[in-house]
Amino acid sequence: MFKQKKRVDANNFCQFCRTRHCKGRSLGLHPKKTFNRSFSMRLTRYFLPVLKDTPAEASIASHRLMLRAGMIRQASAGIYSWLPLGFKVLRKLEDIVHEEQIRAGHIPMLMPTLQPADLWRESGRYDDYGKEMLRITDRHGRDMLYGPTNEELITDIFRNSVNSYKELPKTLYHIQWKFRDEVRPRFGVMRGREFFMKDGYSFDIDEAGALHAYNRHLVSYLRTYERMGLQAIPMRADTGPIGGDHSHEFLVLAKTGESEVFYDRAVTDMKLGDRVVDFDSVEQCQAIFDEFTTPYARTDETHDEALFNEVPEDRRMSARGIEVGQIFYFGTKYSKAMGAEVVMPDGSRKPVEMGSHGIGVSRLVGALIEANHDDNGIIWPESVAPFGAGIVNLKQGDSAADAACEGLYQALTKAGIDPLYDDRDERAGAKFATMDLIGLPWRITVGPRGLKNGVVELTSRRTGETEEMSPEAAVDRLTQIYANV
RNA sequence: CGGGCUAUGGCGCAGUCUGGUAGCGCGUCCGUCUGGGGGACGGAAGGUCGUGGGUUCGAAUCCCGCUAGCCCGACCA
Numbered sequence: 001m002f003k004q005k006k007r008v009d010a011n012n013f014c015q016f017c018r019t020r021h022c023k024g025r026s027l028g029l030h031p032k033k034t035f036n037r038s039f040s041m042r043l044t045r046y047f048l049p050v051l052k053d054t055p056a057e058a059s060i061a062s063h064r065l066m067l068r069a070g071m072i073r074q075a076s077a078g079i080y081s082w083l084p085l086g087f088k089v090l091r092k093l094e095d096i097v098h099e100e101q102i103r104a105g106h107i108p109m110l111m112p113t114l115q116p117a118d119l120w121r122e123s124g125r126y127d128d129y130g131k132e133m134l135r136i137t138d139r140h141g142r143d144m145l146y147g148p149t150n151e152e153l154i155t156d157i158f159r160n161s162v163n164s165y166k167e168l169p170k171t172l173y174h175i176q177w178k179f180r181d182e183v184r185p186r187f188g189v190m191r192g193r194e195f196f197m198k199d200g201y202s203f204d205i206d207e208a209g210a211l212h213a214y215n216r217h218l219v220s221y222l223r224t225y226e227r228m229g230l231q232a233i234p235m236r237a238d239t240g241p242i243g244g245d246h247s248h249e250f251l252v253l254a255k256t257g258e259s260e261v262f263y264d265r266a267v268t269d270m271k272l273g274d275r276v277v278d279f280d281s282v283e284q285c286q287a288i289f290d291e292f293t294t295p296y297a298r299t300d301e302t303h304d305e306a307l308f309n310e311v312p313e314d315r316r317m318s319a320r321g322i323e324v325g326q327i328f329y330f331g332t333k334y335s336k337a338m339g340a341e342v343v344m345p346d347g348s349r350k351p352v353e354m355g356s357h358g359i360g361v362s363r364l365v366g367a368l369i370e371a372n373h374d375d376n377g378i379i380w381p382e383s384v385a386p387f388g389a390g391i392v393n394l395k396q397g398d399s400a401a402d403a404a405c406e407g408l409y410q411a412l413t414k415a416g417i418d419p420l421y422d423d424r425d426e427r428a429g430a431k432f433a434t435m436d437l438i439g440l441p442w443r444i445t446v447g448p449r450g451l452k453n454g455v456v457e458l459t460s461r462r463t464g465e466t467e468e469m470s471p472e473a474a475v476d477r478l479t480q481i482y483a484n485v
Numbered sequence: 486c487g488g489g490c491u492a493u494g495g496c497g498c499a500g501u502c503u504g505g506u507a508g509c510g511c512g513u514c515c516g517u518c519u520g521g522g523g524g525a526c527g528g529a530a531g532g533u534c535g536u537g538g539g540u541u542c543g544a545a546u547c548c549c550g551c552u553a554g555c556c557c558g559a560c561c562a
Contacts, residue, residue, distance in 0.1 A: 076554090077554065131486095149562085180562080324562080392521095395521090427519085429522035429524080
């Protein structure tokens with residue numbers, strides 16, 4: 001849709017996702033034209049059905065705002081259509097997840113939403129999963145199900161294609177719709193029945209390898225969330241009947257979170273930042289894992305009061321959190337049950353060591369809004385904003401204002417900012433309210449009054465601070481801001 | 486799965502108790518005046534009152550069944 005300026009520098013920043021050492025280009029993840037996530041738009045041509053009133057069914061901020069901002073519409077309980085604005089954000093999150101998975105050396109693929117029941121009978125989960133699993137019978141009377149997760153399917157693929165230890169390790173992942181027939185869906189996309197999730201599956205020859213995969217995922221997840229402008233804290237999670245210490249959940253702190261969490265305040269000061277990570281380095285991944293998991297951080301499920309009390313009192317925090325991801329090492333649970341084995345150097349056969357690792361992509365949209373909103377609406381971080389900036393024409397039909405807006409629209413589009421130009425014949429107040437509601441991080445306000453002095457206004461949605469400057473300076477400023485996102 | 490509640494135009498609601506012409510605000514459409522935080526005036530469109538049955542001369546309203554949705558809790562990415 002637009003030509004990105006070439007950016008090659010010593011740090012090897014990717015010119016598309018603007019992060020270091022991105023492998024996305026070579027893997028085709030950064031196509032030159034991206035039609036469903038990166039484009040400018042004139043509001044009169046877009047589909048943005050915003051609501052002035054809050055629909056009665058929405059009780060929490062993210063649900064309310066997603067409905068009001070025209071991001072989603074409910075199709076039935078816990079099942080949503082993603083309208084253009086919501087879809088754009090969802091795709092941006094998906095891109096970030098892909099980029100960070102590729103960077104960590106994981107391999108993208110795609111599995112179907114419908115799966116044969118037989119595979120689940122092999123693992124024993126067809127009966128264990130209960131009513132949460134949506135079961136379907138096809139015309140031949142064959143038992144099918146809408147996948148709530150994909151361990152069985154990926155293990156089946158693996159066992160049919162991999163025979164030797166030489167082919168390990170491998171981590172395969174996909175980002176796909178899942179369905180869990182929740183008893184009580186609620187909170188909009190935060191607890192839907194249908195949800196969009198990245199789920200990755202690691203295969204290793206031994207426990208040490210599997211634990212490196214585990215650590216590698218933890219590190220890559222840290223960066224994934226940070227790039228979205230979120231602080232997600234890895235917390236020791238309940239491993240359930242499988243046992244062991246190897247599961248962590250990533251929690252975003254938010255008042256409306258469903259989980260009660262306890263942590264050492266030190267964890268909220270930690271950041272992976274843009275340090276260069278060698279994901280093949282066992283030592284480095286282990287060191288980062290240790291760094292981020294040593295301070296106390298647990299959900300109520302694993303909370304240990306005695307241990308918690310060893311944290312200095314002024315750093316002991318309790319809060320609520322939204323779970324946006326989980327990593328899990330479960331060893332040979334599925335490989336044994338389903339016969340996923342490799343031949344070892346000595347000729348023996350060994351079930352592979354597995355782990356599964358998930359990021360709730362659709363839930364993240366809700367979590368982001370929970371963490372970033374005010375009374376007027378959403379406040380998107382730059383990295384996930386559906387449009388980089390909004391252009392508000394205060395007097396549609398005024399030739400100077402129209403021309404200035406048009407010029408800004410072209411220039412911002414060319415700079416890759418993806419502006420949304422509110423060219424409706426509406427009053428200023430209505431335009432401001434819409435912009436605040438949909439939460440674009442920057443707004444350029446253009447009116448005849450300012451234009452007489454050659455200036456427009458650049459306003460930050462987050463701080464509300466407004467600066468007057470020439471249109472050219474505004475474009476430069478935004479280009480600068482987005483170059484570092 | 487336990488407990489509570491709701492269903493009337495695109496959204497928010499009144500009307501139901503006490504049966505009788507479906508109503509209000511917002512939004513939408515057209516026009517005029519406007520023009521820096523959801524403006525004013527005039528006009529218009531839009532509803533089998535969730536659904537099936539029953540009572541009645543007559544049902545949004547009363548009775549029975551069903552469905553969908555929301556909230557609290559237990560469960561879960």
